[in-house]
Every structure is written in structure tokens, then in C-alpha cells.
Amino acid sequence: MLRMTRKENYVAPSPSPVQRNRMAAPECIALTMEPESRLYTDPVLVLDFQSLYPSVVIAYNYCYSTCLGKISNMDHLPRMPLGCVGYEIPVKALKDIVAKREYHISPAGVAFVTSKVRRGILPRMLDEILNTRIMVKRRMSMYKNDPALTKLLDARQLALKLIANVTYGYTSANWSGRM
Incomplete structure (x- = not known):
């Protein structure tokens, strides 16, 4: 990943323990349930x-390089928080992305630009x-x-x-x- 970021002139931050502690807590954590161990007489569907x-x-x-941020944080424009750092989104560029619908909103409410952008x-x-x-x-x-x-x-x-x-x-x- 660092090799690829270097080619794009991106900087991968190394957050300090203080910065990590200031980050927002995760809003959703996946729940993985264990199946019941028993004999199933009905068909069981397995998808791989x-x-x-x-x-x-x-x-x-x-990707972090395509993240626009949480929809709930859009009132912080143009300075958006992302993890332990913040970044600025030019309002005109954001309006162009929205007008062309070149974004995707994840189930967690985070917007990412499409690969066209x-x-x-x-x-x-x-x-x-x-x-x-x-x-x-x-x-x-x-x-x-x-x-x-x-x-x-x-x-x-x-x-x-x-x-x-x-x-x-x-x-x-x-x-x-x-x-």
C-alpha cells in the first residue's frame, strides 16, 4: 500500500496514541453469529x-483516497474529519460530484467517489x-x-x-x- 501511495504523492499518516484516542468511536461493528451445532433436516444453503x-x-x-466522509459530518465543510486527520473538500468539486451522481454511500453512511472520479x-x-x-x-x-x-x-x-x-x-x- 505504501508503495502505491508513494506513486500518487499521498502521505500515509502515522497517528500518535493521543490522536488515536481523539478519533471518533466506531458506530457499527459486525455481528458474526455461530451456527447451532445440530442435524439440519431442512436444506441448508451455503454461498461461497x-x-x-x-x-x-x-x-x-x-478507499481512504476516495472517501468524502460521513454524510452526518457534511456540516463541517469544507474541513472534514477523517480518522485522526482532517482534509478540505473544495465545495465546487463536491457540488460537481453530487450533480453528476459520481459517489456511493456505504451502509455506514460514508460517501466515496466512484472510480470515474x-x-x-x-x-x-x-x-x-x-x-x-x-x-x-x-x-x-x-x-x-x-x-x-x-x-x-x-x-x-x-x-x-x-x-x-x-x-x-x-x-x-x-x-x-x-x-
Whole structure:
């Protein structure tokens, strides 16, 4: 991520403990419920999406570099709070984005510009990771007869999968990291 931000002349802040403590608390936290362990006699539907969460980030262009901020904070214009820092949105640019409907509002009430306005760092990075994983999986199928190489390639594609999923999870790390 830092390699990609450097190319765009972005600065990734490193918040101090004091700055992290001043940040707004998370407004929603996902609830993951454990299924009941028992014999189900009715059909059970299982859905398995390939790279679901990274794909959501890519599809909706969710990134810090595309974030307009919380809709509830729009009265703070032009200076918007975002995590431990603030940024300024030129009112004319915001009006153009709204007029052209080039934004998406997440379920948490945060607005992001579409990729037509600016493609985010995280979507680009995740896209690169997922495309590399697909390439590695194709190579695995080409070398089925070489168990050592297949094992190595499988480990690489699993590592890429983990990196993509951890990147998604790390974006909600409020007090433990740079994001």
C-alpha cells in the first residue's frame, strides 16, 4: 500500500496514541453469529463467493483516497474529519460530484467517489493481488505433474488470498494501525 501511495504523492499518516484516542468511536461493528451445532433436516444453503470482501472494496471503490466522509459530518465543510486527520473538500468539486451522481454511500453512511472520479489505492492494490493470485492458480494447473512446484504455487496463492482478506479486515482497525 505504501508503495502505491508513494506513486500518487499521498502521505500515509502515522497517528500518535493521543490522536488515536481523539478519533471518533466506531458506530457499527459486525455481528458474526455461530451456527447451532445440530442435524439440519431442512436444506441448508451455503454461498461461497470468491474474494467477497476484497471484491466489495473494488466494486464500490472503498478507499481512504476516495472517501468524502460521513454524510452526518457534511456540516463541517469544507474541513472534514477523517480518522485522526482532517482534509478540505473544495465545495465546487463536491457540488460537481453530487450533480453528476459520481459517489456511493456505504451502509455506514460514508460517501466515496466512484472510480470515474478517482480509482482508490486499496481497490487498485486488491485488484493487483487478486489478479496475481489468478495467475498463480493458472500456473498450478499447468504443472499438475510436478508436486513440489504445485505445493509451492499453492502456498503462494493462499498467501495472496490471506493478504487480500487481511487488507480488508485491517481497514477497520481503529486504534491498532495506520488506517
